[in-house]
Amino acid sequence: MASNFESSIQRGCDFIHDFVCSPCEEDGLNTEAQYFCNQCTKYYCVNCVPVHYKLFKRHSVLDRTDMTKWAAAPGMVDVLERCERHPGEALKLVCGDHDQLCCHVCVAMDHRQCSAIQHIPDVAKGIRKDPEFRQLPQRVAVLRLQIEDMKNDRKKNSSSLRKTRTAIVDEIKVIRRKINDILDKMEKTTVQELDGLVAAQELSIKKDMESCTQMDDELKNIIDDIQSKDSSGEPPLYIGFRKCEGIIKQANEILQNMSNVVKYDLTFRKHNGIEDNWSSVKTFGELNESNVFGAQPCTSLFPRDHVFAxxxxxxxxxxxxxxxxxxxxxxxxxxxxxxxxxxxxxxxxxxxxxxxxxxxxxxxxxxxxxxxxxxxxxxxxxxxxxxxxxxxxxxxxxxxxxxxxxxxxxxxxxxxxxxxxxxxxxxxxxxxxxxxxxxxxxxxxxxxxxxxxxxxxxxxxxxxxxxxxxxxxxxxxxxxxxxxxxxxxxxxxxxxxxxxxxxxxxxxxxxxxxxxxxxxxxxxxxxxxxxxxxxxxxxxxxxxxxxxxxxxxxxxxxxxxxxxxxxxxxxxx
The missing domain is CATH 2.120.10.30 (TolB, C-terminal domain)
Structure with a gap:
C-alpha cells in the first residue's frame, strides 16, 4: 500500500487517502477507496464498486464498517505495525524530536524539518534485552490487577452507597413519626432528591467500571499482540513496545484521575428545629455528596477552621x-x-x-x-x-x-x-x-x-x-x-x-x-x-x-x- 501514498504524493494531490481505489489508480486518478474485495484483493471507490458487483457477483466485498478485516488481505500492514493516522502504511521510522513512531507519510507531512529521524530496524536492535521491554508483561499485569481492584472497589462502593441510602431513609422515617400527615409531601421530595444523588453517583461508578474494562481490554490485546510477534523479528516487538508504553501512560493517567475520587458517598443532616418549624421547609434535611479525594480522605464533616479535641x-x-x-x-x-x-x-x-x-x-x-x-x-x-x-x-x-x-x-x-x-x-x-x-x-x-x-x-x-x-x-x-x-x-x-x-x-x-x-x-x-x-x-x-x-x-x-x-x-x- 505504500505505493498508493507515494504515487499520491508524487502527483501532488490535494488529498492523501489511507486506501486508494485500485481501478482509479490504474487510470492515474487518486480516489479514496470505500470497499475491499477479499477475492480480488483490490480496493474500490463508490463509482467503481458497481462495475465490480456486476462482473463478480459472488465475490465478498467489505465496506469501511469492516475495515479491521481488510488487514487480512495479502500485502496489508499488520495491526501492530500499522500507522494509526494512515492505516494503509506501516510504521518504519521514529522521530526523536517528537518521540513519535512514524510511517513515510507522517514524515512527509509532519516531520520534514525534524533532524532526528531514525529507521526502526536500527533503533529496535537489542529490544529483547532492554530491561524496560523485558519488564513490560509484568508492568501490564500489575496495571491490570490495579484496574481489577479499582472495579472491585467501585462494586463495594455501590453496595455501601445503597446501605447509606437505607440508613438515611430510616432517619427520615424517625423524624417523620414526630409530625403529622401533612409531611407526606416533604418526605417524597426528600427521597426523590436522595435517589437522584444516588443515581448520579452510581452512574459515575458505572462509567469508572466501564473505563476500567476498556483499559484492561486494550492492555490485554496489545500484550497478546507483542507476545505473538516474538518470532517475527525485532521491529514488530519495538513497535509493540512503543505502542504499549503509550497505552500504559494513558491507563495510568486515567487511573490517576479515578484515584482522585476514592469513594462516592452521601451524608444527611436534618434541619435544626424541624419539629417546630416544619411548615417553613420543603425537605427533611440537607443531603450532601462527598467524594473522597486522593491519598487524604475528605474531611468535609469538619469545617476548615475546626479545632479538634x-x-x-x-x-x-x-x-x-x-x-x-x-x-x-x-x-x-x-x-x-x-x-x-x-x-x-x-x-x-x-x-x-x-x-x-x-x-x-x-x-x-x-x-x-x-x-x-x-x-x-x-x-x-x-x-x-x-x-x-x-x-x-x-x-x-x-x-x-x-x-x-x-x-x-x-x-x-x-x-x-x-x-x-x-x-x-x-x-x-x-x-x-x-x-x-x-x-x-x-x-x-x-x-x-x-x-x-x-x-x-x-x-x-x-x-x-x-x-x-x-x-x-x-x-x-x-x-x-x-x-x-x-x-x-x-x-x-x-x-x-x-x-x-x-x-x-x-x-x-x-x-x-x-x-x-x-x-x-x-x-x-x-x-x-x-x-x-x-x-x-x-x-x-x-x-x-x-x-x-x-x-x-x-x-x-x-x-x-x-x-x-x-x-x-x-x-x-
Missing part, C-alpha cells in the same frame, strides 16, 4: 513474630480501601495493615525505610536510605494487589531521601536540608527550597490539597516552615511545645497536624502555619517518640506512630 484513644500492636526489636514507625499513609501502609525502620520492613490495624502482609527493603506517601490507586512510594555511608538513596514504588505488597520499580537520587509527598504529576522529596521536585519518572524539575544551617532542617513535608501551600518540619531548629508553591518562605512557626517537630500531615480540608519527637506531643496548627490551635495528645496519652501521623476521616481519627510496637489511634471530634 480528643475523645479517647486505642493502641494496636504492629510488631510481628519475626521482629527482633522495638518497632520504629517512620511513615504512615492510608489506601483508598481504608488499609494502612507503615514503614518500620528498625526491621527494614514495609507493613500492610487492614482496617482494624492488623498486619496482613509485609515486604523487606534493602536498607532503612523512612517516609511513605500515597501515589494513586493502590500504589505507594517509600523512601529508602543507608544511614552509614549513604550509598543507597532511593524511592521504592510498591503496589498493593490482592492484599500483597509488590515492589514494581525504584528511583535513585544523588541526595538523601527522607520525606516524600505526591501532588499532581510531581514528587516532592526532602533530603534533610533541601526540598526537591521531580517528575514521576525521576527527572529533576528543580530544587525548591534549601536550608543548610543544620543537618535536619527539611525532614518531612506535607502539601495542601490545592498544591499552593507546603509545610516542612525543621527538626534541628524546632520550627514548622510554611512555603508557597514556588518555594518562597511564608511563615516560620515556633512554640514551646514545638520541640523536635518530625511528622506533619495536612488534610484535604486544610487541617494541619504535627508530631514532636522531643516533647512527645501531637499538635494542631492553623492552616497558615502561624498558630498552635490545640494539643491533642501527650506522653500520658500513649505518645512515645512520635515520627509519623495521618488523619483518617473514615474513622475520624489521628493515627500516630513512633518508637513503639503499637500505633496510637486518637479518636477526635
Amino acid at each position: 480528643t475523645e479517647g484513644y486505642k493502641e494496636y500492636n504492629v510488631n510481628m513474630s519475626s521482629d527482633t526489636d522495638t518497632c520504629i514507625i517512620e511513615g504512615i499513609c492510608e489506601l483508598p480501601g481504608g488499609e494502612c501502609v507503615i514503614t518500620d525502620y528498625n526491621h527494614m520492613k514495609v507493613k500492610l495493615l487492614d482496617q482494624e490495624y492488623r498486619v496482613v502482609d509485609h515486604c523487606d527493603v534493602p536498607k532503612f525505610p523512612f517516609d511513605v506517601c500515597h501515589i494513586g490507586g493502590n500504589e505507594v512510594a517509600v523512601c529508602v536510605n543507608n544511614n552509614n555511608n549513604d550509598v543507597r538513596r532511593e524511592l521504592h514504588f510498591i503496589n498493593i494487589t490482592k492484599g500483597k505488597l509488590v515492589t514494581t520499580r525504584k528511583l535513585s537520587f544523588t541526595h538523601r531521601c527522607y520525606g516524600a509527598a505526591h501532588h499532581g504529576n510531581n514528587l516532592y522529596i526532602s533530603s534533610g536540608t533541601a526540598l526537591y521536585v521531580y517528575t514521576m519518572t525521576g527527572k529533576l524539575i528543580k530544587k525548591m527550597y534549601e536550608d543548610e544551617s543544620a543537618d535536619y532542617t527539611v525532614r518531612k513535608i506535607a502539601i495542601s490539597n490545592d498544591g499552593k501551600t507546603i509545610y516542612i518540619t525543621n527538626l534541628s531548629n524546632n520550627q514548622l516552615i510554611t512555603l508557597d508553591n514556588l518555594g518562597n518562605k511564608l511563615v516560620t512557626f515556633t512554640d514551646p511545645d514545638l520541640r523536635g517537630p518530625y511528622g506533619v500531615h495536612v488534610t484535604t480540608a486544610g487541617h494541619v497536624f504535627v508530631c514532636c519527637l522531643k516533647t512527645d506531643t501531637v499538635l494542631q496548627v492553623d492552616k497558615d502555619g502561624k498558630t498552635q490551635l490545640a494539643t491533642l495528645a501527650r506522653k500520658q496519652d500513649g505518645v512515645n517518640g512520635p515520627k509519623a501521623l495521618y488523619f483518617s476521616s473514615r474513622s475520624s481519627s489521628l493515627v500516630v506512630g513512633g518508637w513503639k510496637d503499637t500505633l496510637l489511634v486518637l479518636n477526635v471530634r
Whole structure:
C-alpha cells in the first residue's frame, strides 16, 4: 500500500487517502477507496464498486464498517505495525524530536524539518534485552490487577452507597413519626432528591467500571499482540513496545484521575428545629455528596477552621513474630480501601495493615525505610536510605494487589531521601536540608527550597490539597516552615511545645497536624502555619517518640506512630 501514498504524493494531490481505489489508480486518478474485495484483493471507490458487483457477483466485498478485516488481505500492514493516522502504511521510522513512531507519510507531512529521524530496524536492535521491554508483561499485569481492584472497589462502593441510602431513609422515617400527615409531601421530595444523588453517583461508578474494562481490554490485546510477534523479528516487538508504553501512560493517567475520587458517598443532616418549624421547609434535611479525594480522605464533616479535641484513644500492636526489636514507625499513609501502609525502620520492613490495624502482609527493603506517601490507586512510594555511608538513596514504588505488597520499580537520587509527598504529576522529596521536585519518572524539575544551617532542617513535608501551600518540619531548629508553591518562605512557626517537630500531615480540608519527637506531643496548627490551635495528645496519652501521623476521616481519627510496637489511634471530634 505504500505505493498508493507515494504515487499520491508524487502527483501532488490535494488529498492523501489511507486506501486508494485500485481501478482509479490504474487510470492515474487518486480516489479514496470505500470497499475491499477479499477475492480480488483490490480496493474500490463508490463509482467503481458497481462495475465490480456486476462482473463478480459472488465475490465478498467489505465496506469501511469492516475495515479491521481488510488487514487480512495479502500485502496489508499488520495491526501492530500499522500507522494509526494512515492505516494503509506501516510504521518504519521514529522521530526523536517528537518521540513519535512514524510511517513515510507522517514524515512527509509532519516531520520534514525534524533532524532526528531514525529507521526502526536500527533503533529496535537489542529490544529483547532492554530491561524496560523485558519488564513490560509484568508492568501490564500489575496495571491490570490495579484496574481489577479499582472495579472491585467501585462494586463495594455501590453496595455501601445503597446501605447509606437505607440508613438515611430510616432517619427520615424517625423524624417523620414526630409530625403529622401533612409531611407526606416533604418526605417524597426528600427521597426523590436522595435517589437522584444516588443515581448520579452510581452512574459515575458505572462509567469508572466501564473505563476500567476498556483499559484492561486494550492492555490485554496489545500484550497478546507483542507476545505473538516474538518470532517475527525485532521491529514488530519495538513497535509493540512503543505502542504499549503509550497505552500504559494513558491507563495510568486515567487511573490517576479515578484515584482522585476514592469513594462516592452521601451524608444527611436534618434541619435544626424541624419539629417546630416544619411548615417553613420543603425537605427533611440537607443531603450532601462527598467524594473522597486522593491519598487524604475528605474531611468535609469538619469545617476548615475546626479545632479538634480528643475523645479517647486505642493502641494496636504492629510488631510481628519475626521482629527482633522495638518497632520504629517512620511513615504512615492510608489506601483508598481504608488499609494502612507503615514503614518500620528498625526491621527494614514495609507493613500492610487492614482496617482494624492488623498486619496482613509485609515486604523487606534493602536498607532503612523512612517516609511513605500515597501515589494513586493502590500504589505507594517509600523512601529508602543507608544511614552509614549513604550509598543507597532511593524511592521504592510498591503496589498493593490482592492484599500483597509488590515492589514494581525504584528511583535513585544523588541526595538523601527522607520525606516524600505526591501532588499532581510531581514528587516532592526532602533530603534533610533541601526540598526537591521531580517528575514521576525521576527527572529533576528543580530544587525548591534549601536550608543548610543544620543537618535536619527539611525532614518531612506535607502539601495542601490545592498544591499552593507546603509545610516542612525543621527538626534541628524546632520550627514548622510554611512555603508557597514556588518555594518562597511564608511563615516560620515556633512554640514551646514545638520541640523536635518530625511528622506533619495536612488534610484535604486544610487541617494541619504535627508530631514532636522531643516533647512527645501531637499538635494542631492553623492552616497558615502561624498558630498552635490545640494539643491533642501527650506522653500520658500513649505518645512515645512520635515520627509519623495521618488523619483518617473514615474513622475520624489521628493515627500516630513512633518508637513503639503499637500505633496510637486518637479518636477526635
